[in-house]
Amino acid sequence: MLTVASTASLRVYVSEWENGRRTISSRYAQILRTLLGITDDELRSAPLSPPTLRQADGYDQLIGRIDEARNVSRSMVKTFMDQTELLRTIDRQMGATSLVDETTAHLTRLEDALTFAVLPATRRPVALALAGAATMAAWQALDVGAVERAWRNYELGKRAAQEAEEPMYLAHATAEQAYVLCDAGRAEIAVHLVREAQRLGGQRTSPRLRAWLYAAEAEICARAGLRSDCNHAFEQAMRHLPAGGEARDPDMLSIFLNEGHLTRWRGSVLALIGDAEAVSSLYTALDTTDPTFIRASAGMRCDLAQAHLARGEYDEAQKHLRQARLVASRTGSVRHRRRIEQLTQRL
Known part of the structure; x- marks a missing residue:
């Protein structure tokens, strides 16, 4: 049972609540919400009125x-x-x-x-x-x-x-969401989600976005330990990628992908599965990377560090991790800093 003030005091309280001179306590807020049929946010943000x-x-x-x-x-x-x-x-x-x-x-x-x-x-x-x-x-x-x-x-x-x-936007959002699952250690579920993204895009997906979706599948398969699936997905990515140096998808401006980007991506994936070809692929990509992709350069340095670690080349790995750490600090990327620390622990 709630105890309330006298009638005279309540008149004073209501006047002060209306004029903003008194804060409504939790006890009276519970009563007023029931009487007025409003939420707590509405009660506290708007003046009382009939x-x-x-x-x-x-x-x-x-x-x-x-x-x-x-x-x-x-x-x-x-x-x-x-x-x-x-x-x-x-x-x-x-x-x-x-x-x-x-x-x-x-x-x-x-x-x-x-x-x-x-x-x-x-x-x-x-x-x-x-x-x-x-x-x-x-x-x-x-x-x-x-x-x-x-x-x-x-x-x-x-x-x-x-x-x-817009199935292209739905497919893109779904595929990127799979990376959250990957980072959380649920790569197997992420594989299913990125493949669902491809299904959602269907035949209305542009060739460049389709290539991007296959490359994303390849990376996620690599993180799930599905090596043959990873290789197959990358073959599909390269098959669907439009020819030429243009990177931006005119049908979806958030997608940047050309042969240079895909080479870098492939090097990153090869590093994840410990393929010896990763190092040469990544250095080729490093020489042709768009200098405006500052944040992505931290990821590439992490990829190179991982590739060198797989070959036992610890000095080279350490050099790239130092450079990756500088870029990650500059951009404030927690995601890259987390990966840098994980790789550093392997030195």
Whole structure:
């Protein structure tokens, strides 16, 4: 049974609550939530008012948000995508640690726009922009070690891709999510998930994305110890990769993959399975790597260290780990620092 103040005191309390001069205690919050039918967040963030007035104000506010979302034009969606691209570029060159607030705010704006959009003609373009942004945000979160946030953002990206009816975005988000499982030590499940991503993409997947999906499968199979599956997946990746030096997929701007990138990726995978060819493949890739891919260079140095360790070349491995540590410190990559420490323990 709850004990409350006298009627006179309650009148004073209500006046002070309404004017913000008194904080609502947990005891009275429990009573007020029941009387007013609102959540604790709503109770503490909005002034107390009679239920009829509160409902009227709520409808007015809701219609305002719906009208605002209806006015989201194609040009505004392009602006959202341009912001995602800017965040992706900064991340690639400087790392994700400094982008947490900007990325979170960007996702919030997109989620709000989608939440209050009503008709499919408005919802689908916004959902597509959200799918790309959420997948980017998930990879950034994974890089800084925020694994639960990464998982939730991948789920958000997948839901948005489904609403946008864009199987390429759904496949990409699903395949990247498999890396969370890999990093958590569940490579066997990750293999199933990356193969599910290929199924989800289906025939509407672009050749470059299809090659990327096969390369991701090869890496995850290597981490699961499935050597023959790994080799087969890489053969498929090389078969589907479009010819030429162009790296960016015009159908999906988050995908960068050309022969040079695939050579580096193959070297990384060969290092994982202890193949002697890994070293030469990785040095070839190192000479042709795009200098703007700063964060990726830490991964390549880790790959070279792993390849040299497999050959018993400890001095060379140590040299690459020192360089990888410098880059990882510069970009704030927790994921790379974790791998560097794991490799250092093998020296």
